[in-house]
Amino acid sequence: MTTSTVAPVSSGEASAITALTQFIKTGLETYAYRRFGGGAAPPLVFLQHFTGTLDNWDPAVTDELAGGREVVLFESAGVGRSTGEVPTTIEGMAAHLLAFADALGLTGIDLLGFSLGGMVAQKVAVERPSLVRRMLLVGTAPAGGEDIMHLEKPELSTILGDPSLSDYQILVKLFFTPSESSQAAGQAFVTRLAARTQDREPVSGPKVAQAQIAAFRAWERVDGERFQELGLITQPCLVVNGKLDTMIPVRNSYLLAEHLPNAMLLIYPDAGHGSLFQFHDSFVQHAMLFLDS
Amino acid sequence: MTTSTVAPVSSGEASAITALTQFIKTGLETYAYRRFGGGAAPPLVFLQHFTGTLDNWDPAVTDELAGGREVVLFESAGVGRSTGEVPTTIEGMAAHLLAFADALGLTGIDLLGFSLGGMVAQKVAVERPSLVRRMLLVGTAPAGGEDIMHLEKPELSTILGDPSLSDYQILVKLFFTPSESSQAAGQAFVTRLAARTQDREPVSGPKVAQAQIAAFRAWERVDGERFQELGLITQPCLVVNGKLDTMIPVRNSYLLAEHLPNAMLLIYPDAGHGSLFQFHDSFVQHAMLFLDS
Numbered sequence: 272m273t274t275s276t277v278a279p280v281s282s283g284e285a286s287a288i289t290a291l292t293q294f295i296k297t298g299l300e301t302y303a304y305r306r307f308g309g310g311a312a313p314p315l316v317f318l319q320h321f322t323g324t325l326d327n328w329d330p331a332v333t334d335e336l337a338g339g340r341e342v343v344l345f346e347s348a349g350v351g352r353s354t355g356e357v358p359t360t361i362e363g364m365a366a367h368l369l370a371f372a373d374a375l376g377l378t379g380i381d382l383l384g385f386s387l388g389g390m391v392a393q394k395v396a397v398e399r400p401s402l403v404r405r406m407l408l409v410g411t412a413p414a415g416g417e418d419i420m421h422l423e424k425p426e427l428s429t430i431l432g433d434p435s436l437s438d439y440q441i442l443v444k445l446f447f448t449p450s451e452s453s454q455a456a457g458q459a460f461v462t463r464l465a466a467r468t469q470d471r472e473p474v475s476g477p478k479v480a481q482a483q484i485a486a487f488r489a490w491e492r493v494d495g496e497r498f499q500e501l502g503l504i505t506q507p508c509l510v511v512n513g514k515l516d517t518m519i520p521v522r523n524s525y526l527l528a529e530h531l532p533n534a535m536l537l538i539y540p541d542a543g544h545g546s547l548f549q550f551h552d553s554f555v556q557h558a559m560l561f562l563d564s
Numbered sequence: 565m566t567t568s569t570v571a572p573v574s575s576g577e578a579s580a581i582t583a584l585t586q587f588i589k590t591g592l593e594t595y596a597y598r599r600f601g602g603g604a605a606p607p608l609v610f611l612q613h614f615t616g617t618l619d620n621w622d623p624a625v626t627d628e629l630a631g632g633r634e635v636v637l638f639e640s641a642g643v644g645r646s647t648g649e650v651p652t653t654i655e656g657m658a659a660h661l662l663a664f665a666d667a668l669g670l671t672g673i674d675l676l677g678f679s680l681g682g683m684v685a686q687k688v689a690v691e692r693p694s695l696v697r698r699m700l701l702v703g704t705a706p707a708g709g710e711d712i713m714h715l716e717k718p719e720l721s722t723i724l725g726d727p728s729l730s731d732y733q734i735l736v737k738l739f740f741t742p743s744e745s746s747q748a749a750g751q752a753f754v755t756r757l758a759a760r761t762q763d764r765e766p767v768s769g770p771k772v773a774q775a776q777i778a779a780f781r782a783w784e785r786v787d788g789e790r791f792q793e794l795g796l797i798t799q800p801c802l803v804v805n806g807k808l809d810t811m812i813p814v815r816n817s818y819l820l821a822e823h824l825p826n827a828m829l830l831i832y833p834d835a836g837h838g839s840l841f842q843f844h845d846s847f848v849q850h851a852m853l854f855l856d857s
Contacts, residue, residue: 514822514829525818528831529807536807538821538829553857560849 285309287333287344288467292325292352297374299367300355303346303472308337312562313404315381316343318368318388320410320544321420321483321518324351324472330463331551336558340381345371347391350479351472357482361387361414361490365394372402381562383407386519386544387483390414390490396504406504407558409511410544412523413501413530415493419519420484426517438474439464446545448515453541456549501530508534509561511554513542535561578602580626580637581760585618585645590667592660593648596639596765601630605855606697608674609636611661611681613703613837614713614776614811617644617765623756624844629851633674638664640684643772644765650775653782654680654707658687665695674855676700679812679837680776683707683783689797699797700851702804703837705816706794706823708786712812713777719810731767732757739838741808746834749842794823801827802854804847806835828854 290307305325315336317328325344333342348367349357358364368391372380381404384392389411396403412419422431430436430444443457508531512524521538528536537557539546547554583600598618608629610621618637626635641660642650651657661684665673674697677685682704689696705712715724723729723737736750801824805817814831821829830850832839840847 521822528833529814531833533833535833536829536831540821540824540826540828553853556853557850560846564846 285334285337285342287328287330287342292470292472294352295371295374297370299370300348300353302348302354302367302371302374303352304371305344306341308334308340308342310337310339310341312340313379313381314341314343314377315383315562316345316368316372316377318345318382318384318391319347319350320386320388321487322475322480323385324475326351326464326467326471329460329548329551330466331460332547332555335551335555336383339559339563343375343377343380346472349482350475357479359482359485359489361390361394361486362398364391364486365398368395369399369402378402379404381405381407383409383558384411385409385547386411386420387486390486393501393504396506397500400503400506403506405562406506406508407511407561408508408524408527408534409547410513410516410519410524411510411527412490412519413498413527414490415497416491416523416526417520419491419523420487422484424517442545445518446543447549448513448541448543450541453543453549457545460545460548498526498530501527502532505532507561509537509558510534511537511539511546511557513539513544513546513549515542516544516546518544578627578630578635580621580623580635585763585765587645588664588667590663592663593641593646595641595647595660595664595667596645597664598637599634601627601633601635603630603632603634605633606672606674607634607636607670608676608855609638609661609665609670611638611675611677611684612640612643613679613681614780615768615773616678616680617768619644619757619760619764622753622841622844623759624753625840625848628844628848629676629855632852632856636668636670636673639765642775643768650772652775652778654683654687654779655691657684657779658691661688662692662695671695672697674698674700676702676851677704678702678840679704679713680779683779686794686797689799690793693796693799696799698855699799699801700804700854701801701817701820701827702840703806703809703812703817704803704820705783705812706791706820707783708790709784709816709819710813712784712816713780715777717810735838738811739836740842741806741834741836743834746836746842750838753838753841791819791823794820795825798825800854802851803827803829804831804840804850806832806837806839806842808835809837809839811837 290305348355382392389408439461447453447457641648675685682701732754740746740750
């Protein structure tokens, strides 16, 4: 592992498959990240889902978006090769993103927060509004949301407990619907993930999962007036989900769009938690319309 | 008035401001319509809102969409210069659209149904699925929907009963939110509508309104299994609304997207019933992405 206190410049390779993992030491931890692409738009920082690492970003999404802006994939504390412990709160995870952004010298960014990452994005926007220009909030929920990542539900525990399924095939079942076309899209998705064969991150273990689940439980609690904090997030947001998301049901996206002051809502048919990967062409087009408008 | 049993060809003028009103006699009634634009995509037939006539279509929407396809604005029976009585059911209105399409020789079309027109579009897709390729369902509701066009509600009756407001200014209050930017968009909208100065339709009177309200009340009733008919509509649909629609609340759009087998949902922030006119640039972009995909 190489560490640096100076922000390395972009590798210039617009590909999640080949971009080398970089590391940056901060006052909190040393974070792994990947950075590629370029263009006039502000950098787009990607915040990852439950147990996901840098290797869980779909090149069909990241590389297309990197055509018009720099893309920065961030590995939070305790995940992959980033040092430290996974926080048990979204607030704790937001502090790591802020330390990372400061160390890289990022001052005006867009955020793509998927699932857990979407919660971190919301918290970052509240904590440091000046840092965040626009946000893509995909398959996620507001604080005080409903039925967030209850892996003990039969429709999820059956998949997670199936010893015949590989990690990738679990993703296909969890992120896509049972329809033939959605499952085919899921297989294409994991084939794209597998295209990166070198410089990969270690897969997350139970310790990562347990801490992140604790963060979900804390996020689900209603403290004070429900959804009040969303009123503080004045940035334009694009809220995206699949209508059949079993991990963070679509009504959480309705709640986000209704209570965020400036959010557009986009819901995909016959799609689950991984709508952005299933409909990657459409998602990228809509994301670029939104980011460039 | 000129009538014809042969479909006139498109005027070639891609403008709702200047396209001449045409008339076609059918076995049911003689319908007024306007037809302009052109391109490789199927014709896009526009179905109008409560008491609206051909003159209520925003050139910023129609003319942009006419760049890639023929646009056909349809005036249903009893409205404007179309003959006959306004039906008191959505089924009755759908029969008029079918008679019109048959007389024009249209065999494969896309539909843009706004509000009342979106209900007619749904019924047409159920009655004659082979006619309809794709549908844009804007500011509308499924059969058995909730709180549909209750003009007696204080927030609506106050506007409708204000003698100081012109017809156009009533539209600005009804279709746009109270925010400064939405009201400004509303003024721009009615300025665009007023740009057509010749060959205009007569404004709808109370008789039109009463029959259409009767149709809303019938549409709101739950007959049999709620939303069952939506399962029959397998065409790709794009459901669009403003999150602050006071005439047909946004939850009706959620219901549509959830129960239609193949619907994408798009909800605009700080927008009411007239979201497609307020965000006309964005709406046209999303509509074209959808129609051309």
